Amino acid sequence: MGLDNLLEKLGRNSPDAINEAVRVISKIAENILKDPKNMKIRTLQKSNAAISNKILALEGGADCLTMLGFQETATSFTMPSSTSIESITEFKEILVSWKNSIFTNDNVISQEDKKAKNEIAPHEESTKDVIKPVVLPPLELMYSNPFLRRMEVHANDVLQYEDEKLRARCRKLIPVTLLEFNSQERLRAVQKLAKKDQSLDVDVSVQDMLILELLSWFKNDFFTWVDCMECEHCGGETAFSHMSTDPKHLVYTERVELHRCKSCRQFTPFPRYSDLNILLETRKGRCGEWANTFTLCCRAMNWDARLVVEENDHVWTEVYSITQKRWLHCDSCENICDTPLIYESGWNKKISYVIAYSAEEVQDVTWRYSSNHKAVLSRRKNCLENQLLDALFTIRDKKQKALSEPRKKYLTKRTLMELVEFLIEKKSSDEDKKGRISGSTAWKLRRGEIQCDVTSHVWSIHSSDLIDNNTVTIKYCCAQDKYEYSSGSNILKALERWASGVFNHQSVFRKVETDWKMAYICREDGKVEGALTWKLDLSNCTKRLDSVDIFFDYATFENGRVEVNICSENSCYSLPRGEKKMTISGIHDVRGLTITAKLTEGKGNCAWQHAQLFRQNLDSSDYPFSIILKFK
Known part of the structure; x- marks a missing residue:
C-alpha cells in the first residue's frame, strides 16, 4: 500500500x-x-x-x-x-x-498540542468550563497551635484529589496505554529472571511496575523543574529577589516570587500555584507543585495515594501497593520509589514531623523516614505527643464519618499494620545515601540537602607494616562492604563502606539488589561516566617496591565499559581489555601509586548498570578487588 x-x-x-x-x-x-x-x-x-x-x-x-x-x-x-x-x-x-x-x-487540537503551541493559558475564557477551580468544603479550624492548624489545612486541601472532573481531566493527559504496556514488559522481565533463580521471592504486580512507569513519565516527559525563571524580557538568567505584593501578580495564588534578570535587571514573576487545574496546564514548579500534581495523577489511576508533608520544607507522595500490602514512598522530583531514608541519609535532613494526608485519613509516618527514632523524638517540639495523637484521631474520625463500616474496618486494619511496621528502625543503604537530583547544586547546598564527600583516603605504607615476607595487601569485599589492609595473616587496618577507602569518586554508588542478593558498584542513574581512584603513599617505606599484583573483578553488559589504569609518578599501566589480573614489575623508585577505574557506555534506560565493579553474591566473603605490594 x-x-x-x-x-x-x-x-x-x-x-x-x-x-x-x-x-x-x-x-x-x-x-x-x-x-x-x-x-x-x-x-x-x-x-x-x-x-x-x-x-x-x-x-x-x-x-x-x-x-x-x-x-x-x-x-x-x-x-x-x-x-x-x-x-x-x-x-x-x-x-x-x-x-x-x-x-x-x-x-x-488536543490539549497537549495546544500546550505545545502556547494556544491555551490558565483560566482563559475558552476553557473556563474545563479548568474551573475545585471548590473545597469550608474549613473551621479547631486548634490554636500553628502546627496542628497547618495539619487541618493540609487535610482539607487533599480533598481536591477526589473531584471526579479533575481526575478525569488528569487521566486524559496520562499515556495510560503505553505505561501499561511498558509495565507489563517490565514485569515479564522480572518474572523471567525469577524463573532462572528459584530462590528469588518476587512479590510484585503490574501495579507496582506501573507506579515506576508513571514516576518516570512524570519526571522525564510531563513536569518541569524551576530554580529560577528565564527573563521574560530578554531571555537572560535571573535570580530570586523577593515575594511580590502586587495585586496584579496575585491572581489564582497568594504566593508569587519575583526573579530579577542579571542582564536587564527587569523582574519576571513566578507564581507558585496550588490550583491543580492550572498546574495541569503550566506543568512546572518545585517540589510542592510536583508532589501535588503527581498525587493527583495517582488518584486519577484509582490508586490509594496520599500527599506527604515533611515539616522541614519538602513534600512527596505515598502509594499503597495492593500486592505488597504496604505504602510505597514515591518522590516524583527524583523519580525514586521505596527509598524512604534518602532524605535523612542522602539529603542530610533533620527529620522531625512527616505527616501523610488523604481524603480518608491523616497519619504520622515520620518513623518510616528515619533510622534514628530517638534523635527524631528529641527534635519534635511543635506540640506534645499526646496533643498530636489527639489531633490525628479527631481529624481522621471526621474524614471517615461518612464511610461505610466495611471501609472503616479495612482502613483501621491497614493503619494497625502500618504502625507495626514503624516499630522496627530501618538501616540505610547506599541507595538511601544518594544525594538530591532535582534543583541546581547551589540551591541544594543552600538547603543542606547534598553532602560533599571530603574524606580523601590515602593508604599510607610504612616499613613497619611489612611483617610477613615483605608483602602488604589492600583488599575490598563488596558483599560485606569492607576493606582490609594486611601483611600475611596480620590485619593492620579495617575500614567499613566502600567510599571510606577511596581517594576520590564521581557519580558512583554501591548498588544492593536485595531481590537477587547481589552487590556491586556502578554509575548513578543518568550519569554518562563514573570514576573511582584509590591512592597509595609509599614515601614512608624505606624498602624498595619490587612488584604489584592487581586483581580487579568487574562485569559488563551490552556495550558497557570498564577502564582501569595504575599510575606512578613516571608511568601508567592499563589493565588489558577483558583481563582482571595484572602484575607490574620493575617499578622500584616510586613514592606513590594510584588505581583509577572509569565506568562508561551501556545502552537504554539501564545503561548505568551495564558497567559494574566487584559484583558478588551478598553471602560471599571473597575479595574481588586486591592490591598486593611486594618489597625488596
Whole structure:
C-alpha cells in the first residue's frame, strides 16, 4: 500500500482515535530508536490491549505497523533487525506531521498540542468550563497551635484529589496505554529472571511496575523543574529577589516570587500555584507543585495515594501497593520509589514531623523516614505527643464519618499494620545515601540537602607494616562492604563502606539488589561516566617496591565499559581489555601509586548498570578487588 493511500485510510477514523494511535506508534518507534538491538521491543503481541485497541482496531492501523517495518505473523508483529534506523525515523516523522496538519486544518487540537503551541493559558475564557477551580468544603479550624492548624489545612486541601472532573481531566493527559504496556514488559522481565533463580521471592504486580512507569513519565516527559525563571524580557538568567505584593501578580495564588534578570535587571514573576487545574496546564514548579500534581495523577489511576508533608520544607507522595500490602514512598522530583531514608541519609535532613494526608485519613509516618527514632523524638517540639495523637484521631474520625463500616474496618486494619511496621528502625543503604537530583547544586547546598564527600583516603605504607615476607595487601569485599589492609595473616587496618577507602569518586554508588542478593558498584542513574581512584603513599617505606599484583573483578553488559589504569609518578599501566589480573614489575623508585577505574557506555534506560565493579553474591566473603605490594 502506498503512503498516500495509507494516510487516507487512517484519516477515516475519529480524531481521538487517530491522535492516540499516532502517539502509541511514535512511542514504539522511539523505543526502538533508543535501543535498536533489543529484540523484545521489536515484537508486538496482537493480544496486547494497547496494540489491539489503539492500533489494530483502527482502519489502516495494521498498515501503519507494516509501513514502519514490522512483519505480521499469526500472533504478533515483529520488526527484523535489518530494518534501517533511517526508515523508522522517516515514517515516524511523516506520521506525526500528517497528524498535526489534519488536526490543525480541522481545528481539532488536543490539549497537549495546544500546550505545545502556547494556544491555551490558565483560566482563559475558552476553557473556563474545563479548568474551573475545585471548590473545597469550608474549613473551621479547631486548634490554636500553628502546627496542628497547618495539619487541618493540609487535610482539607487533599480533598481536591477526589473531584471526579479533575481526575478525569488528569487521566486524559496520562499515556495510560503505553505505561501499561511498558509495565507489563517490565514485569515479564522480572518474572523471567525469577524463573532462572528459584530462590528469588518476587512479590510484585503490574501495579507496582506501573507506579515506576508513571514516576518516570512524570519526571522525564510531563513536569518541569524551576530554580529560577528565564527573563521574560530578554531571555537572560535571573535570580530570586523577593515575594511580590502586587495585586496584579496575585491572581489564582497568594504566593508569587519575583526573579530579577542579571542582564536587564527587569523582574519576571513566578507564581507558585496550588490550583491543580492550572498546574495541569503550566506543568512546572518545585517540589510542592510536583508532589501535588503527581498525587493527583495517582488518584486519577484509582490508586490509594496520599500527599506527604515533611515539616522541614519538602513534600512527596505515598502509594499503597495492593500486592505488597504496604505504602510505597514515591518522590516524583527524583523519580525514586521505596527509598524512604534518602532524605535523612542522602539529603542530610533533620527529620522531625512527616505527616501523610488523604481524603480518608491523616497519619504520622515520620518513623518510616528515619533510622534514628530517638534523635527524631528529641527534635519534635511543635506540640506534645499526646496533643498530636489527639489531633490525628479527631481529624481522621471526621474524614471517615461518612464511610461505610466495611471501609472503616479495612482502613483501621491497614493503619494497625502500618504502625507495626514503624516499630522496627530501618538501616540505610547506599541507595538511601544518594544525594538530591532535582534543583541546581547551589540551591541544594543552600538547603543542606547534598553532602560533599571530603574524606580523601590515602593508604599510607610504612616499613613497619611489612611483617610477613615483605608483602602488604589492600583488599575490598563488596558483599560485606569492607576493606582490609594486611601483611600475611596480620590485619593492620579495617575500614567499613566502600567510599571510606577511596581517594576520590564521581557519580558512583554501591548498588544492593536485595531481590537477587547481589552487590556491586556502578554509575548513578543518568550519569554518562563514573570514576573511582584509590591512592597509595609509599614515601614512608624505606624498602624498595619490587612488584604489584592487581586483581580487579568487574562485569559488563551490552556495550558497557570498564577502564582501569595504575599510575606512578613516571608511568601508567592499563589493565588489558577483558583481563582482571595484572602484575607490574620493575617499578622500584616510586613514592606513590594510584588505581583509577572509569565506568562508561551501556545502552537504554539501564545503561548505568551495564558497567559494574566487584559484583558478588551478598553471602560471599571473597575479595574481588586486591592490591598486593611486594618489597625488596
